[in-house]
Amino acid sequence: MREYSLPALYEVPADGNLTDLIRRNAALHGDVAVIARKEAGAWRDVTAAEFLAEVQTAAKGLIASGVRPGDRVGLMSRTRYEWTLLDFAIWSAGGVTVPIYETSSAEQIQWILGDSGAVAVVVETDEHEALLKSVRDRLPQLREVWQLERGAVDALNAAGAELSDEALQEATSAAEADDPATIVYTSGTTGRPKGCVLTHRSFFAECGNAVERLRPLFRTGEASIVLFLPLAHVFGRLVEVATALAPIKLAHVPDVQSLTDELADVKPTLLLGVPRVFEKVYNSARAKAQADGKGKIFDKAANTAIAYSRALDTDGGPALGLRLRHRLFDKLVYAKLRAVLGGRATHAISGGAPLGERLGHFYRGIGFTVLEGYGLTESCAATALNPLDRQKIGTVGQPLPGATIRVADDGEVLLHGEHLFAGYWNNEAATAEAVSHGWFHTGDLGSLDTDGYLTITGRKKEIIVTAAGKNVAPAVIEDRIRAHPLIAEVMVVGDGKPFVGALVTLDEEFLARWVREQGKPSGSTPSSLRDDPELLAAVQRAVDDGNAMVSRAESVRKFRILGGQFTEESGHLTPSLKLKRSLVAKDFADEIEALYS
Template identity: 80%
Template sequence: MREFSLPALYEVPADGNLTDIVRRNAAQHPDVAVIARKVGGAWTDVTATVFLAEVQAAAKGLIASGVQAGDRVALMSRTRYEWTLLDFAIWSAGAVTVPVYETSSAEQVQWILGDSGATAIVVELDSHAATVESVRDRLPQLKHVWQIEGGGVDELGRAGKDVTDAAVEERGSLAKADDPATIVYTSGTTGRPKGCVLTHRSFFAECGNIVERLRPLFRTGECSVLLFLPLAHVFGRLVQVAPMMAPIKLGTVPDIKNLTDELAAFRPTLILGVPRVFEKVYNSARAKAQADGKGRIFDKAADTAIAYSRALDTSAGPSIGLKIKHRAFDKLVYSKLRAVLGGRVEYAISGGAPLGERLGHFFRGIGFTVLEGYGLTESCAATTFNPWDRQKIGTVGQPLPGSVVRIADDGEVLLHGEHLFKGYWNNEAATEEALADGWFHTGDIGSLDEDGYLRITGRKKEIIVTAGGKNVAPAVIEDRIRAHALVAECMVVGDGRPFVGALVTVDDEFLGRWADEHGKPAGSTAASLAQDPDLLAAIQSAVDDGNAAVSKAESVRKFRVLAHQFTEESGHLTPSLKLKRNVVAKDYAAEIEAIYQS
């Protein structure tokens, strides 16, 4: 057994709650832009004073409508200004926010609203309102439905016009640090989602210590962050609350469809995202270079960036020759890549899945450092992360200051600290199992090095045991295979089988470009090319790269290319883009069987 901890850098207020943040910002930084919103397609700054006034106006409406202290109020919307506004308004009304993914089905909405006992919900679009309406007769506790696009925020403002500032002040001060701030329902890769109760203390300990440890990334008046993650996910909430605590300017966009344009317009200094975002940035840049006939130059530049970054971790550092090459490519390639990211961004924080060492070195080599972290809903997002001044690429960093990471005898990662969840809502049995002996049992397998840097090697419940008795952690090889531009997703199989196989889906965005370059018929699809020798050879190269990271017994011997991508809509991915392995295994049982037939 091994464990590591760091002293806390932030002291959680004994009696405070998250509403203190907006009041403090208005008092100490009244004219600082703490958030920005899109008005007529252009970014418009919102000062701390204005934001507090808008939060209080919405809170008054909630109070006037009968929302009581401790009530659960749900939010079902894409990432946008009003999400953050209403989150703080719900807290200011003394209530508890229950996020609902805007892509949730009627059954999921019914379960979350019913299980949490939500008395009200704010939705964004007509489609969201229709989903709620379809199950409303089964939700007797649900009294109010407001719609953002239907003027819901203004409606709240009118409803609360007779509520005094003193009433909001009193209601907003009722919740203490150990009271629930939110109930975040886990993505549910297996079974029904469980509601994680995160307290005001959880967020204070989490965000306060992150801001202090990464202070150069959170300089008030200088730094800004663009949020494009779903706010129904705990990582998105971290990206919302931490900038407010700093404070630095926060911008929100609903998705990554036009991310390049949004980055160019907002010009953030910090980005927080999942590995797939950074993989897309790299793959898009490489594909564009190849299309422009500059593929070889890009590849040489990428190799130089990786070599330069690796050399930074040696005692000698980069050689003179490497520095010269690096400077040359900075003018030709790296500066253009940084411009695509907005031109001002220096750091990113990546979580949700492993990034991969090669990509980590590539980005640091071009002057854009991606700090990898690790966490779960139960740990209020990041429980470890790489410090800005002592990064170890390939690890998920050191423990959050004030917390402890322990590796159990069987390799499971255990956690202890103020940032952890209070328990699962209405589920004592699951709570007792997860919080045994005062430690949260993550279900992840990992190791700590001598400096307390954590590596995650797999999920305890996802370990595959082949017929030969070999234990295989799927994540290691899946992440390497998925890094290939053509690969959208990869799922390793082989439990109880004679060898390891894999199901692979093709990235539709890059397939068309690849098909053109390789002389395939116009309009080719993954289904039409599933047995194409050239495509199979390209996927095999990705598999070979993945196999290089594991032993022969753990390597993928055979794979099948599927006709369609795994998506949230198809039911194969969670809203946070994690594989629902049991669903994939069931729906593609015939494809898996085919791997082992010959």
Template identity: 80%
Template sequence: MREFSLPALYEVPADGNLTDLIHRNAAQHPDVAVLARKRGGRWEDVTATDFLTEVRDAAKGLIAAGVRPGDRVALMSRTRYEWTLLDFAVWSAGAVTVPVYETSSPEQIAWILGDSGAVGAIVETEAHEAAVESVRGRLPELRNIWQIERDAVELLRAKGSDISDAQVDERGSLADADSPATIVYTSGTTGRPKGCVLTHRNFFAECGNIVERLRPLFRAGECSVLLFLPVAHVFGRLVEVASVLAPIKLGHVSDIKNLTDELAAFRPTMVLGVPRVFEKVYNSARAKAQADGKGKIFDKAADTAIAYSRALDTPSGPSLGLRIKHKTFDKLVYSKLRAVLGGRAEHAISGGAPLGERLGHFYRGIGFTVLEGYGLTESCAATAFNPWDRQKIGTVGQPLPGSVVRIADDGEVLLHGEHIFTGYWNNEAATAEALSDGWFHTGDVGTLDEDGYLAITGRKKEIIVTAGGKNVAPAVIEDRIRGHALVAECMVVGDARPFVGALVTLDEEFLPRWLEEHGKPASSTAADLLHDPELLAAVQQAVDDGNAAVSKAESVRKFRILPGQFTEESGHVTPSLKLKRNVVARDFANEIEALYAK
């Protein structure tokens, strides 16, 4: 058993709750832009004073509608300004927010709203409202539905016109640090989602210590972040609360299809995302360079960036020759890549899945450092992250200050600290299984080095044991294979089988470019190309790269390309893009059997 901890950098308030943050900001930084919203195609600043006023007005409407202290209010929307506004309004009414992914099915909505006992639901669109109405007969506690696109904010303001500011402030002060702030339902890779109860204390401990440890990235009044992650996910919620706590300017983007344009317009000083975002930026840049006849230059620049970054970790640092090459490529290539990411940002925080060592070195080498972190819903997002001044690429960093990471004898990662959830809503059995003597059992397998840097090597329940008795952690090789521009998703199989195999789906955004480059009909789909020799050879390159990261016994011997995608709509991934392995294995049982057919 091994464990590591760091002293807390932020003192959690003995009482009070998250609404104190917006009152503090209005008092101490009244004219500072703490948020920005898009209107008429342009970004508009929202000062701390204006934000407090808008939150109060919405909270008045909730109170007038009969929302009582401790009541649960569901919030179902894409990432937008109103999400943060209404989240703080729910808290200011003394209630508890229950986030719902905007892609949720009526069945999922019925379970989350029913299990939480939500008395109200704030939805974004007419389609969302229709989905809630379709299951309303199963929700006896639900009294009100408000729709953002049908003037929910204005309607709440009007309804609460007789409620005073003092009444709102009194209501908002009722919750203390240990009161529930939100119930976040897990994505549910197996079985029904469980509601993680996160308190105001959890968020204070989480966000306060992150902001203090990464203070150069959270300079009050100077820094900004553009949030495009789902705020229904705990990582997005971390960004929201940490930005208000710092405070730094927070913007929201609902549609990531135009993300590069939004980054260029907003020009954030920091970017937060999942590895797939950074993979796509790299792959798109490389593909564009190849299309322009500059593929060799890009590859040399990438190799130089990686070598430069690796040299930074050596006692002597980069050689003179490497520094000269790096400076040349900075003008030709790296500056253009940084411009794609907004032009001002020098740091990003990545979570949700491993980024990969090579990509980590590439980004640091171009002057855009991606700090990997690790966490779960139950740990209120990040429980470990790389510090800005002592990054160790290939790890998910050191423990959150004020918390402890322990590696059990069987390799499982255990967590302890004020950021750990208090339990699952209405589920004592699941709570007892996850929490033991104050320690949360993550189900993840990992290691700690001598400096307390954590590396995640897999999931306890996802470890594959081949017929030859070899233990295989799927994540290691899957992440490498997925790094190829042509690959969208990869799932390793092989439990009780003679060797390791893989199911692969193709990236629909990159496929048309590949078709053009290889003289294939533009109308070709993945289903048309399942046996195409050139495509198979390209995917084999991705598999070979993945195999280079593991031993021969763990390497993928055979793979199958699937005709479609693993999507949330198909039921094969969660809203946070985690594979539902049991569902994939069930739905593609024939393809898996074909891998092992003689």
């Protein structure tokens, strides 16, 4: 058993709640822009004083509409300004926010609102309201429904016009540090999602220590973040609260398809994302270079960036020749890549899944350092992160200051600290199973080095045991195979089987490019090409690359290309893009069996 902790850098308030942050910002930084809001196609700044006024006006409307301290209020929307406005408004009314993914089904909406006992909900679109209407008769506690695209904020502002400031203050001060701030329902890779109760204290401890650990990236009046992650996910909420705590400017981007354009307009100093975003940026840049006849130059530049980053970790640092090549490629390639990312950002924070060592070195090598972290909903997002001054690429960093990480004798990662959740809503049995003597059992497998850097090696429940008795952790090889631009998703299989196999889905965007480059018939699909020798050879190269990371007994011997993709809509991915392995195994049982026939 190994254990590591770092002393807290932030003193969590003994009482009070998250609304203290926006009141403090208005008092101390009233004229500082804390949010960039896009209206009528143009970005405009919202100052700390303006944001507080808008939050309090909306909060009065919630109170006037019957929301009382402790009441749960649902919030279902894409990432947009109104999400953050209403989140703080719900807290200002003394309420508890219950986020719902904007892609949720009617059954999921009914479960989350029903299980939490929500008395009101804000949805974004007509489609959302129609889904809610289809299950409304099963939600007897739900009294109020507002829709953003039909003037929800204006309706709340009007409803609370006559409410006194004294009544607002009474509601705002009702919640204390250990009271629930939000109930975040887990994505549910198996079974129904559980509601993680995160308190105001959880967010103070989480965000306060994260900001202090990375303080140079959170400079008030200078720094800014573009948030495109779903705010229904705890990682998005970390960003929302951390920017208010710092405070720095926050810009919301609802549509990832427009991310490049928005980055160019906002020019953030810091980005936060999941590995798939950084993989896409790399793969898109490489594909464009190949299409322009500059593929060899790009590959040389990428290899130079990786070598340069690796050399930074050696005693002597990069040699003269490597430094000269790096300087040349900085002008030819790296500067253009940084411009795609907005031009000002020097760092990003990545979480949700492993980034991969090669990609980590590539980005640091081009002058854009991606700091990898690790956490769960139950740990209020990050519980480990790489520090600015002592990054170890390939690890998820050291414990968050004030947190303790322990690796048990069986390899499971255990967590302790003020940032942890208070338990699962209405589910004492699940809470007792997950938390023992103050330690949260993550279900993840990992190791701690002597400096306290954590490496995640897999999931306890996802360990595959082959017929020969070999234990295989799928994460390492899957992440490496998925780094190939043609690969969308991969799921390693082989439990009880004679060898390890894999189901592979293709990235439709890059498949279309591959089809053109290889002279295949226009309109070719994964289904029509799944037996194509050249495509099979390309996928085999990706598999070979993954196999190089593991022992022979753990390597993928055979694979099957599927005719479609694993998506959230198909039910095979969670909203945070994690595979629902049991469902994939069930739905593609014939494909898995074909691997071993």
